[in-house]
Amino acid sequence: MEHLVGRMLSIEITPFSQKTVKNYLNDRAPLLKFDDGGFERFYKFTKGIPYYVNIFANLLQKNIVLNEDKVKKEFEKTLPILADHLKQKWGELTLNEQKILVTIITDFSKRKEIAEKLNKSSGSLGVYLNNLQKKNLIENDNKGIYKISEPILKYWLKQEYKNKGIFPYRSD
Numbered sequence: 001m002e003h004l005v006g007r008m009l010s011i012e013i014t015p016f017s018q019k020t021v022k023n024y025l026n027d028r029a030p031l032l033k034f035d036d037g038g039f040e041r042f043y044k045f046t047k048g049i050p051y052y053v054n055i056f057a058n059l060l061q062k063n064i065v066l067n068e069d070k071v072k073k074e075f076e077k078t079l080p081i082l083a084d085h086l087k088q089k090w091g092e093l094t095l096n097e098q099k100i101l102v103t104i105i106t107d108f109s110k111r112k113e114i115a116e117k118l119n120k121s122s123g124s125l126g127v128y129l130n131n132l133q134k135k136n137l138i139e140n141d142n143k144g145i146y147k148i149s150e151p152i153l154k155y156w157l158k159q160e161y162k163n164k165g166i167f168p169y170r171s172d
Helices: 017-029 037-046 052-059 068-082 083-093 096-105 112-119 122-134 151-164
Strands: 139-140 147-149
Touching: 017 037, 017 052, 037 052, 037 068, 037 151, 052 068, 068 083, 068 151, 083 151, 096 112, 096 122, 096 139, 096 147, 096 151, 112 122, 122 139, 147 151
Parallel strands: none
Antiparallel strands: 139 147
């Protein structure tokens, strides 16, 4: 008897434009009432990524005017929920990968700068940088500049540092 192994398909969905997100929310979440600043902030936080648009929209208060400040407060309050799947990814990273991400978040984004900050040789970072790119957590603009490609991860890590004074490194 043959055994079939299931496979989850992963499809990359391009982030939606502001106009598409606004139309989508007007159609699917008519109880959300944004002023212009509130919608701008909502879009900035979600970057138009459908997964985040849906989750964050479902967590927002309904039937009140959501201005920039209210959206920011709600985002900070719901960030642990938005970042839930990323916390698992974070925990699966090696300590070196975690340190590279934090280094990139704190504005050291060239390979040489990352290596200097971590007191490592530039060549020794290749495996870690490639792994982070394969996991879609960072991207390289082909000019040697690395940046976080997962905005909610960046927000969550910064919030963790702000609230606890340390980044949630693994304890290897």
